[in-house]
Amino acid sequence: MPDTSLVALARGVMDRDRAAVAAALNLVEDRRASARGEVVRLLAALRKAGALEGGHRVGVTGPPGVGKSTLVAALMRELRRGGETVGVLAVDPSSVRSGGALLGDRTRIAPDPDDTGVFVRSLATAGELGGLAPSVPLGVLVLSAAFGVVVVETVGVGQSEIDVRQVVDTLVFVAQPGSGDALQYMKAGVMEVPDVLVVNKMDQDLAQRTVAELRGALSSLRAAGIAGREIPLVAVSARDGTGVGALAAALASHLAELASTGALAAGRRDGAVAWAMRAFVRRHGELGLARVGGEHALRGKVAQGIRAGKEVIEIIDGLLAPSS
């Protein structure tokens, strides 16, 4: 793709042109070697225009069946009502060995088809073992250039849940009535501690009790020093919309807190470094790691590149290029 087309594409993304956003996401999903350079130039154009700063990147995670999609749909409506634009990346783990996948969660999102202030894209995990596909962080960047809030929805199991932490500013964990296990996992350090905890399905029996139990467990988490700050617990019923306003408020207040302490920019930088390192090892293996001088050296070089405003792909491709 010539540079002029990429600049036009970047412009289209920033204008929230549906076809442009879709084309940009197609590009970041493109696995061909020829696409890598184009992705770098597209992101560079977006970065130069300041489109990759600001905004809010939110991860919504939790076990299967807790109603994440319904919650994301309700949150999307709530944010829209408040005048926000919203892009959703629904990461679907249902890939099977055939290589195929069923991306069925859209059934519950059902956005207004004429509203260009929302955009929903599902991504198959493309056979990655645990962990998010490399296109996820790139997709988040593209969507964040177009929409005020980017929501990444993923099933909270294993590596993918740790990965999502690295691409979002605020991590929301969704639990449902009767599920007390989550807190045990956090305590044991098996699971990321979220920034906001949601108990969904408040229309069900048991819900009040679960909220009470989780509140107790959260305070013990803090007492044990595992959670530094007070984790807000929001009780919602995604189905009838109860509590979704409070969730939006909790997200906004977390963002404000991050922005005021400078943690927003630092968190994004750290996330990008972590991604770049993993992507490098995945691409070049242990041998590549040895050639750049080990993990510590890699971290330094990657962090330097990120600070210099380079794209992750550009950095990892450049590290082993003959010139460097």
Next chain:
Amino acid sequence: MRTYSGHSTPEASNALYRQNLAKGQTGLSVAFDLPTQTGYDPDHPLAAGEVGKVGVPVAHLGDMRALFRDIPLDRMNTSMTINATAAWLFALYLALAEERGAPREKLAGTTQNDIVKEYLARGTFIFPPAHSMRLTCDLVTYAVEHVPEWNPINICSYHLQEAGATPVQELAYALVTAISVLDSVKARLGPGEAVARMGQVVGRISFFVNAGVRFIEEMCKVRAFGLAWDKVTRERYGVVDPKQRLFRYGVQVNSLGLTAAQPENNVIRIVLEMLAVTLSKNARARAIQLPAWNEALGLPRPIDQQWSLRAQQVLAFETDILEYGDLFDGSPVVAAEVERLLATAWTEVEHVLALGGALAAVESGYIKEQLVASNGERLSRIEKGEQVVVGVNRFTETEPSPLLGGGGGTGGDILTVNPEAEQAARERLAAWRAQRDAGKVKAALVALKRAATEGANVMPASIEAARAGVTTGEWAGALREVFGEYRAPTGIAHAAAPGGAPSTGDEIVRVRAEVKALGDLLGRGLKILVGKPGLDGHSNGAEQIALKARDAGFEVVYEGIRVTPAQIVASALQEGVHLVGLSILSGSHLELVPAIVEGLRKGGASHVPVVVGGIIPPADAKALLEAGVAQVFTPRDFDLTHIMHELVTLIRAAHPHA
């Protein structure tokens, strides 16, 4: 004997009814159009292309008056195939009867009112299951008390078998449906009333069963049904009167097994299926409806319906079938098969009850997954030739059929619906809204919402709303506000069969390699959208295509039923799909498909091929191809793996420079 009918406008349907009554038909069976069934007025965007299509539109009391003009309600037996909006249509019927001075005690008929199978197979649900069940119970308890001759519910396992259920599953899921209804009614009546009225309620419940071509097993199935029902009503609900415990059922024989290839063979299948439910006197159906032999080819004509009726008449009046007692009592073979079906089904009944009952198993997607898996297995057996279908996968050589017209269709004489019906319905609705008392309408809707919120029976408030001139869309809209709207699990995400493990076989392996190679060439996995536009909820075809596509290695976006063309276009664009596949069975393809093709073009995706599958007559197929559709699949294309190959070919052709 009666025919399931209704189309275009209330006036046209009324003329048809009076014609049939004049010919000696004793009752009416009203078919409503999809907007009426799903609670939309004719001017709603989702109603576009569907008004008057599969039945009559009834948007308000004025339409009800026109529908039953000059028909004496107190001397009529009226059967209404209506579910999510059953309470509303019943309210309109009662309001009309009141206007006409027909006493409620004399009103006889049936409201289908079985919402569970709507979530599983037929798709015309509106509200979340618990709220739907509450409406079901409101109608049942109201009718038992005030309209004693009315059958307030007809539990339909028919649609489950059409969706792929095995006989055991049909048996089990019909029973758990009945149990969930009766449990809810019992709870709604309260302990005192329940003791007094449960027998009466049970005595008013009837079933609507399917019969397939394995007719010995099917006969045993209906015998097993009778035994199981007797057990459930006696043990679970303490009904002492054996007459009230009787398993009363009607039958529509299987359409799923009818073939588009050599369609004349369907006549033989239909007759054999009819034997299943008539041969044994102890489990004989009370009413039988037969599909038309050429149903898989297009809408049946009057001659096709006549042929089906004559098949019944030959059996009833020429043969000696009705002259003997039960032929199978004491047969060890039949007894063993009945026992096997009963035991297997009962295990599944207990499993579903352990999961929390039919509603919980609907919400979790469990039952749907079982049905989708069974249907997938059936299709795969046919594809591999393990299950013989004469004329389809064996004995396929054929003489040219004189029954089919030159084009291979139904002879060009297909029944169509007047396209002006929709416009007429919109105009009638506008006129109705203009002449009614807006204050009364508002008050009636407020009262309806209050009843819904506070848990009172919605029937009195609905009847009042009918009198005030409220419309179908307003009634359903008010309850949508209170109850919310439901999107059912599609059942395909976890469907067991081709799920985790890819299927084997030379052809699927070859197609999977094609999908992978083209995906590599284009840079990302091949992604398709399977869409089901419009209000038609028969989603088997779309589900099986989605499953097979995943098995072939496609990434599949499937959004479930009831989506507008605009939603399909928006999703296709946002998802960046390589191809859009549409499934439509309501006959609205000529309205819905061009809107999608046009929408994609406007969104800058004119290169994305659109294919359509459904019961599409050749003339319509031609029109669709001219409108820009890349390919049309009909029920003749039963080899799903081959369809996958054709999809890859179409995507490759759409990327000439790759």
